[in-house]
Amino acid sequence: MFPRGRKILLGVAGGISAYKSCDLLRRLQDEGFIVDVVPTAASLNFVGKATWEALSGRKVITDFWSDVESVPHISMAKENDLIVIAPTTADLLGKLASGRADDLLTNIVLASTAPKILVPAMHPEMWLNSATVENVKILQQRGFFVIQPGEGRMTGSDIGVGRYPDSVNIITEINKVILQSADLVGKRILITAGGTREPIDPIRFIGNRSSGKQGFALAAAAASRGAQVHLVTANTDLPLIEGITTTHVETAAQMSAVLEIEFPHSDALIMSAAVADAKVSNYSDIKIKKESLDRVELQKNPDILKSLASGKKPGQVIIGFAAETSADFESLEKSGHAKLASKSLDIIYVNNVSDGAIFGSNHTQGLIIDSQLNVIKVPEISKDTLSDILLDQLASKLG
Numbered sequence: 001m002f003p004r005g006r007k008i009l010l011g012v013a014g015g016i017s018a019y020k021s022c023d024l025l026r027r028l029q030d031e032g033f034i035v036d037v038v039p040t041a042a043s044l045n046f047v048g049k050a051t052w053e054a055l056s057g058r059k060v061i062t063d064f065w066s067d068v069e070s071v072p073h074i075s076m077a078k079e080n081d082l083i084v085i086a087p088t089t090a091d092l093l094g095k096l097a098s099g100r101a102d103d104l105l106t107n108i109v110l111a112s113t114a115p116k117i118l119v120p121a122m123h124p125e126m127w128l129n130s131a132t133v134e135n136v137k138i139l140q141q142r143g144f145f146v147i148q149p150g151e152g153r154m155t156g157s158d159i160g161v162g163r164y165p166d167s168v169n170i171i172t173e174i175n176k177v178i179l180q181s182a183d184l185v186g187k188r189i190l191i192t193a194g195g196t197r198e199p200i201d202p203i204r205f206i207g208n209r210s211s212g213k214q215g216f217a218l219a220a221a222a223a224s225r226g227a228q229v230h231l232v233t234a235n236t237d238l239p240l241i242e243g244i245t246t247t248h249v250e251t252a253a254q255m256s257a258v259l260e261i262e263f264p265h266s267d268a269l270i271m272s273a274a275v276a277d278a279k280v281s282n283y284s285d286i287k288i289k290k291e292s293l294d295r296v297e298l299q300k301n302p303d304i305l306k307s308l309a310s311g312k313k314p315g316q317v318i319i320g321f322a323a324e325t326s327a328d329f330e331s332l333e334k335s336g337h338a339k340l341a342s343k344s345l346d347i348i349y350v351n352n353v354s355d356g357a358i359f360g361s362n363h364t365q366g367l368i369i370d371s372q373l374n375v376i377k378v379p380e381i382s383k384d385t386l387s388d389i390l391l392d393q394l395a396s397k398l399g
């Protein structure tokens, strides 16, 4: 099972700039996308099937009459969340504009309801030819996103508009198209961030190393997908996110009090804060002299997540986090399953924080487990990318 929203079909047409799509494929993988490559027969003159299989790590089908029993043009059209065709040649623009389907790629395009991004690359004369201009217009009217080619030197000595854009610009456009799908419009999402602190006296506290970066990344990503976000943040030092309601708390009890009010009218709760498991029961409201500071008594804090999840209404979705110090995958998975079940969560993200990793970092790694017991291993990716992946899952659970 793949995370929703992260599966891209990369079509490659027969232009000399097909080699640039090798870099695009790599950069897409860096962004956490899973990429299936579908090269046209003509493009194999420039980059061979073996290259695409090695780079994508996935089987590549180049011809409509292979693997017929699995009906690949339908399964690939259904499985992929986005189609990017880079480069798109003048010939392919013409074929797509007239709705033709005479090879695997054009069949997939016709069968797919996913957003489609075209990256035309050709000589300036061809790009500016009125037939091409007309075809682009028709495709745009039908909802295709067409990225404008760059300007500069072409394969020969000619100069003009028609160059294949840099991978980074294509990825920016891809991310924009994904965001435009704004699948969380109208959803109220409650997100916690940071680490609670439990005071010992007015000066000292028991705390943890959570920076709040993951919770803030989730809040920003959810808001950009149209959600109404309420961020409850504990002891973070991060800039406020414009347009997001933010409540600051210090202790687990304060966080719990806010969540109890907010959760009943939220569609989802994402509990990424590190909540102190215990508070100080012999709190002193005056500074304890160092000579007397020999004993801190603890009393267990209630598990906020467990208690909210036990009262959740049908349709509400809850995502929990768990920080573990076990490097081995089996024990991470085991504790993830146990916490998912004991706290009645829909999804849990378990990360391995041993050696000080992850806390305070912009990157994360771990695994996602959902209530159907699907397990997705998350390699080292940015906290922004993990946010997108978790929100893809949340959006599909919210329906």
Ligand code: C5P
Pocket (backbone or CB within 6 Å): 252, 271, 272, 273, 274, 275, 276, 277, 301, 302, 303, 304, 305, 306, 319, 320, 321, 322, 323, 339
């Ligand atoms: O059991 P553990 O503390 O590992 O579970 C982590 C998850 O539970 C996190 O989502 C955290 O925010 C939440 N939690 C809580 N209340 C506590 C302790 C943890 O809501 N007292």
